[in-house]
Amino acid sequence: MSDYIWKKGSSTDVDARVMRFLAGEDVVLDRQLLPFDIRASQAHARGLARIGVLTAAQAEAMTESLDALAAAFASGEFVLDARYEDGHSAIESWLTERLGEIGGRIHAGRSRNDQVAVALRLYLKDRLARLARFCADIARICLERADREQAVPLPGHTHLQQAMPSSLGLWWAGHAEAFVDNLALARQTAQWLDASPLGTASGFGVNLALDREGVAAELGFARLVVNPQYAQNARGKVELRALDALSAATGDLRRLAWDLSLFASQEFGFVRVPANFCTGSSIMPNKLNPDTVELLRSLHATVVGARTELDNVLSLPSGYQRDLQDTKPPTIRGFERGLAGLELAPGMLSGLEWQTERMRSAIAPELHATDRANELVGQGQPFREAYRQAAAEIDGLGRRRAEDSLRARISPGGCARLELGTLKTRLEGLLDASLE
Template identity: 50%
Template sequence: MAQPLWSKTSEKSQTELQKNITDFMSGNDVLLDRELLIYDIQASQAHIEGLERIGVLTCEDTKKIVESLLELTEQFMSGSFELDQRFEDGHSAIEWYLTEQLGELGKKVHTGRSRNDQVSVATRLYCRDALSKLKKQSLVIADCCLELASKHELDVMPGYTHLQRAVVSSWGMWFASFAEAFCDNAHAANDTYHLINSNPLGTAAGYGVNLKLDREYTTQALGFNRMQINPIYAQNSRGKIELQVLGCFKNALLDTRRMAWDLSLFSTAEYNFVQVSDDFSTGSSIMPNKHNPDAVELIRAAYSQLTGAYNELESLLSLPSGYQRDLQNTKGALLRGVTSAQQCLELVPHLLQSLTINSEQCEAAIDASMFATDKAVELVIEDDMPFRDAYRHIKHNYQDLENRLGINSIEQRTSPGACGNLMLPEISERLEDLV
């Protein structure tokens, strides 16, 4: 490992115990920083340009450092520079590279900056991109659901409460429910993006520095909406920001979990309402007859995986004000949670488009009792019967409704949002407003 930036002894003079302690403290931090290095380099460039603006660096010095940072970016992206366990972390790697390339000039990059605000700003940039991707993925899923809701608008299916048959419903309504859910998820991602879009760079270790840093410049250069003003809060928000981001992904995966549960249930032989394509299914190593919706089940399980990352991160934050080394471990929870959630969400539109609806089986599952609510309302309107009397009358007298058709029931259910009035254009308009 290259000598840590904070080291008080040379690498050669370290005892075996000191090396073991350093390895323990670093953990896999440098490997996680592979996800953040590009953001760290971007923020380093803004920091260097800010130092020039207050006279700490000359224009020529800034040009040389920025050119080296761009070279580092190219080498990292091409694989010729590997961020590995030679380095304590990505921050150390950047300074090491600049010092190797530029000598004494490279050592100036950390003026007025701590690794604390360095990791905070890199993480903030990563979180912005993660939320932008979540918004995009949510809109794609919502659009896919809208398309399928229109296609299957009048395809009958049973509606359940308590997992018992309740009323006639439609696949159009089922798909439309998730279209609206993912509009909400896109909206939440957008709102959270603006909430976290503040610049912590320039707060150093949580107490500022004795330099008049041009934080307004770095805020603008990095595309932040505003400066995160208070240095103590900049430190205390570490982990809190990450929780906000994972919370958005949790909301989205809460919906995919329910969707996957429905599909797992409705694709069983006992229901047989829908068939999941072979692409999302596997077989059994011993039972030749099996057609298991494994991918659907893992989409369902993704919520639990993300909740584990969320809870791990949240439990770390029982800390006093100021930086504590515990906060290093927020990074792994964030990156694992975001990566697994993004992988899950990427599959959802493909899953939905691959479904085959078994319309005949859905219609066969409709029985006379599922028209009882419709009939009770009809008695109110047609016979001026109080609803509670109509309810009691129908409760034990719905057998004569067995000749009714499910399609008629859903067409007549015209309250706003119901099967006969899904209001798909309104959901579509909301989706367009979010793009």
């Protein structure tokens, strides 16, 4: 490993075992953060030039050298590995090796504390934008299929027992609205954490008139984290809220995947999952297993586990503590795994093949009892009396058709009035707002 950027001289003893423990997963995790760290370093260099700490030529040399680092990292020519303590030290090492003493000036007016804080916020803004995009993709496919299949009968269930005739349109629209909400939450969360901590240094400010506002604007932040202490105290807090937005989406995906797990079983036989999202058994030649559905179902556990781990790290006093290093592993693990699963969902959903006759034939006569009770209410009976009469008439409900039941469900959002236009308008409005 190259010299640590915090060493004061040759007398500083460094125990290799201690350093391995302290570094933890930083080098590996910082591979996700390095592009954002490079961007922030370039903006910081230009900000230092604006206040005279660097010359314009020095800032330009740093910026060009960091462009080269970004390109080398993207191509695989540069690898962030055990030579470095973390991504921050790799950046400084790169600059000093290529620019000499000029490279050592990059750290003026900042600490690794605000350096990692700004990289994490940039990372979270990027990942929340991806989350919003995947939620929009899922919602769009659900709405498209709800429109095409709105009148296809599907047995509705409560308590895993058959309840009333329902429709594919209602089922698809229910999941669509969930992901429209998740899109909105991802956007709101991104706006909430859209503040730059860069320039707060170790949590106390610095004796330089830093152009914090200019640097924040260059990095695309809407505002500053004003107070240096809060810049440190917010570490972990913003990650928690970002994971909350992610967990809302993976939680809804888990419910959708559960439905498909049941519907795809031979006992239900309502749907076929596309073969390219399935695998076979290593021993049973007859098996085609919906493994993607099942792992999308368990995906939420990874995100919630990450959130729980992160929350337990944050039992800390004000200011920076080294414990905060341990906010990175769960945050990055949760987002990388969670987004990888959400990205797969649209393709799988678009390829589902419904077994419509199997679904229609599964609707037993007694599922029409609630419709019968409501008809009696419409004729003037009190509901409780109608409820008892409908229960007594169950044996005579066999001639009813599911399609007639669906057409009669005219309450807003019901099978005959899905309000798909309302959901589409809301989705489009959220997408249009993101472009402003």
